[in-house]
Amino acid sequence: MREALESWHFGKVLYAYRTHPHHERAISQGVVANWLGLTQAQLSRIENGAAPQDLGKLMSWAHSLKIPASLLWFQLRGSHRPLAAPATPREEGDHQKPEQPAQIQGSALLPVVVNGQTVLVPVDASALATSGLGSLSALPADSDATSTNREAMSPLHRRTLLSGIAAAALPGLGLEELQRVASALEDSRRYQGGPVIDYFRSQLDDAKRDDGALGPKKTLPVVLGLLGAIEQHARGVKPKARRELLSVGADGAEFAGWLYRDIHQPGQAGFWYDRAMEWAQEADDPAMQGYVLLKKSQMAYDERDALRVLTLAQAARHTRWRLPARAQAEVTQQEALGLAMTGEPLDAVRQKLDEAHSLLTNVPGDDPNPLGAYFTEDTLMLRNAVTYTEAGKPSMAVELFGEAISSGALSRRDTGFFNARRAAAIALCGEPDEAAQLGRQSAEVAHTMKSERTLRVLSEVLHTLDRWNGRPAVRDFREALRVSCRAPAKLLITLSGAG
Secondary structure, three states, X not given: OHHHHHOOOHHHHHHHHHOOHXXXXXXXXXXXXXXXXXXXXXXXXXXXXXXXXXXXXXXXXXXXXXXXXXXOOOOOOOOOOOOOOOOOOOOOOHHHOOOOOOOOOOEEEEEEEEOOEEEEEEEEHHHHHHOOOHHHHHOOOOOOOOHHHHHHHHHHOOOOOOOOOOHHHOOOOOHHHHXXXXXXXXXXXXXXXXXXXXXXXXXXXXXXXXXXXXXXXXXXXXXXXXXXXXXXXXXXXXXXXXXXXXXXXXXXXXXXXXXXXXXXXXXXXXXXXHHHHHHHHHOOOHHHHHHHHHHHHHHHHHOOOHHHHHHHHXXXXXXXXXXXXXXXXXXXXXXXXXXXXXXXXXXXXXHXXXXXXXXXXXXXXXXXXXXXXXXXXXXXXXXXXXXXXXXXXXXHHHHHHHHHHHOOOOOHHHHHHHHHHHHHHHHHOOOHHHHHHHHHHHHHHHHHHOOHHHHHHHHHHHHHHHHHOOOHHHHHHXXXXXXXXXXXXXXXXXXXXXX
């Protein structure tokens, strides 16, 4: 293990861990991949390919395997490094250069106390500077900071700050977001009046309402704080109270999975969907278990995995889950999407869409069940439009998108997302200027709401418009994605290739 750690190659660390004699027999790649929120194929590439460089992923994997911080090679300048750097040739004059702090892709590492132990959490380097904490990156762990810096850091150094929150959820959050996690957890701990379960449920409902207006980056930290507090409160209580708490926790974990999907972190989304399933099973909440299967089917659509879209939706329809009527309608519509993606006849797809509509119209107007409460006639219309696009009928999709969006019932974030879907359908209809103009409007919303999911759809639109590259509207659309939306590196590669 020490040799693997000294290689600075996390794939070698994972291989050494899996095959270590301590386990008596080697742990399969599939098992370890599940722990890390990966597929077996992804883990195989990590073990056999180039050394991973994404700091957020490195921290997530290190937390999952509970590797002591003192053994890791990614630390702050001034921290003690027990492991030597791998032997690599130095160019002439390199010995004159001071050692740089451990940073990858504009991130720095911030020490956070978890269960009495200090771990390093990646935060955005610019956030450190603008928050007056830039000097901390040059301080050893035992140095005395100024009183101002100690005060600013205090929420992140409380002894039990993040115990109960899965460490895998932390990578990728900036300093401001981490402080929101701390604040939410502290607020939950101080709460004394009224039934605590009602408190958690109301806080989660507030976060869901805020999501459409504020976006995932501002909503996610609050949800993570609540989940950490729920898990803490669920310890040491009577079984009935624990099941009630975990039922709320499963709802929150499913919501966290959705938020991670929106910022396109499928590994983290999968982690929280798995946690939601585990808590729902322990809470004996069959409806939530079926609902999580539906959400996994929807995430499979994000990844363009048509077969999993269909089979997961079919699994979610099983009567054992006892889904309420509104959720049944959503599951049935998702099955229609799977059928369209796998090339089934249009008549079979329409039959499922009609069935979903029938289920939805039979839901009582005063239905108290919150599961899938957002799935309304407008939502069904939007999902049907996506399905018709997948079935090769983009002109039908354009009409449905326009009708649903014009109702004004969607949040700003969802309006931007479905306008991107509408632009994709319009592009497939051979209307490049209209698609590009609508794409630009959607890109502005995606930038404001930090919706990576919307940006990914817009990159697909740009690919469809590739043969119209010379048109001014298409050039403007590409530039809007490249500059105005400050698209992430992977998307910028796509944009460059499209030109």
